[in-house]
Amino acid sequence: MKLFVFTMVCVFLQVSHQNPTGHWTLLPHILVVEAPWDQMPLRCLEQPAELLRKDAKIEDIFWRKDGNEEEQKGNTYMLEESLVGGNFTCHSKDGSLLNHTVVLIQDNETNRRKDENLNCSATNYNGEFLCSWPKLTGLGGKVAFIKARRVSDNYETQCSVDKSGRRWTCSSGQSNFICSVDKKKKRKRKISCRDEQHCPFTEESQHIYITVYVWRKYFYLDNYSKRFLLSEIVKPDKVEISKVNNTTIQWSYPSSWSSPYSYFPLSFEIAQLRRGCERCKDLCGDIKSTETLTFNSSDVCQFRVTQRRTKVVCVRAKDALCDSPWSKWSHIRDAGTFP
Template sequence: MLFVFAVICAFLHVSYQSPRSHWTLLPNILVVEVDGTLSQQPLSCIELPEELMRIGNQSQGIFWKKNGKEEAQRGNSYLVQLEESLGGGNYTCHSKDGSLLNHTEVLISEDETKRRKILVKNDQEHYLKCSTQNYNGEFQCSWTWHPSRVGKVAFIKARRVSDNNSVQCSLDSSSQQWVCFSDHSNFSCMVDDSGRGISCLDKQHCPYAEESQPIHITVYVRTKQFLVEDYSRHFYLSEIVKPGKVRIVKINSSVIEWSYPSSWSSPYSYFPLTFQIAQLRGECRRCNNPCTDSKAATTEMVHSPGICQFPVWHKAKVVCVRAKDAICDSQWSEWSHVSLRGSKKNRRHNKEEA
């Protein structure tokens, strides 16, 4: 009989291992790393010893709920049963009269080799697509949810790589903005209304100084099934800068004028742009964008410190203009275009687009 009991104990010991590791993402949010084996994660309802001593025998009356449904386990301690990716949820503990005493959200982080991605890669083979329209310290990152695993942002961490491990990140009282700060950086990030991107600002960035260290951004996303994954990118602003659309207007049938995007950093003499001008022989009425769907008759490059007037080819009917950083090898802006031979309706549309 003792032998059988020993075998059962040994089996239980092997079957229910402790998770590989666990850590706190935010107050009352626990991330548990699993590798597919059976394991258990203990939770405590009342953690302070003096508080536990104060209630004494009353702790036996504590009961637990998982996602609002009462569990069989009783007492101050609760063992979360983890099997493969299952076990995550909202765990609450209550006093005998039903009052809420504590709560813990358990998120599951699967082993990297077994993980099915919550996000999908973009055409640049990144999970996060990051860009900025200037050097003022603002940038945006977006992503694409996997069709069957749409979730939401659980946590954001942004810092300069040179910062030490003392970076602290928290969610503000409105639960809409994450703030990360250290001795050398101060970032704030907000999730877009679409839930598919974030906007961030490095409040201590100086646009007139050379960036000595790249930005490191990590976005933690979670699903309704309480799975959590993190995705990271690091970059200099100069590597992700993409100017906004150039403002372009028609002066007359042979001259156009353009100016720098309103979102671009100033002074323009310190942040110069290079412009590409494409002149089209005819209008493509069925095209979504004549600048990308039509072949240019002539193309020229122009360096301009500000507003520029440009004489166009006498046979041109559409002129397209785009810009890029003249110093760094940045991305080109989206094309802006103006019709030179269009109807009054087209001319009005061109003015509105500008």
């Protein structure tokens, strides 16, 4: 069978140069139409006179949407907003497939809520980070495209996906990102990315900008974006606490944190609680009204429990040099031996 190519097919998505008429190509044979719109022509063959057999007629071309035959005939199918998206195929008179195009609908919403954007975090400065997006009940969704780049990168960014559909590569003259979709079903709204050209010992001057396109039910396309520096999203893993003696505890840096610790110092916050709920899942979850202490250290940390009748000691960490998030709390119970 001869190769038929849809008019607007391209190998790579160029999001920064989207078609001003409100439609653009996501991937070969996948067209995105921005709502609202009135009508838009969908062409079957770019040069039908050359591609059709001599005994065939243009008016014999018929269309199917999601497998069901449509009333419209001919080389051009007029998309209407009321028809929403779908899998459109065009066929010759004998039923042979001539071309196919999946049409996805994207709402042109400029006032997206803050909680509808990507949530990204990193556990260190090695260039890796995780991103997740909101769950929309009943709509499902799978990753259709990922684009990641440095904001001030003047080179054209080209993104492609491997045969598995889970590993994406975005390359330019100044950055090279590799992103993977989580294979676990319960975590399918998460991706992990790595900037292959990132140097942990160099101060970041260019923000990362990442966009994830999600193919929803009923042929809707959502996109979620975030712009950040790694120093803004770095969140250490939980520290591990142990007891030295009846009055002293100690902890060390998380094993996943960047080293040397003298170059990547952490601040620690300590809270001493006089209550010890045996059945509570999060003993340190509500300590807003409790006095806390904060100090810096680049080595193994020790702390002497000073409050009488202390039941629980909680510790968490953050980057000492940046205004980034705190880690989750770690805790240790007294077992009846704190003063």
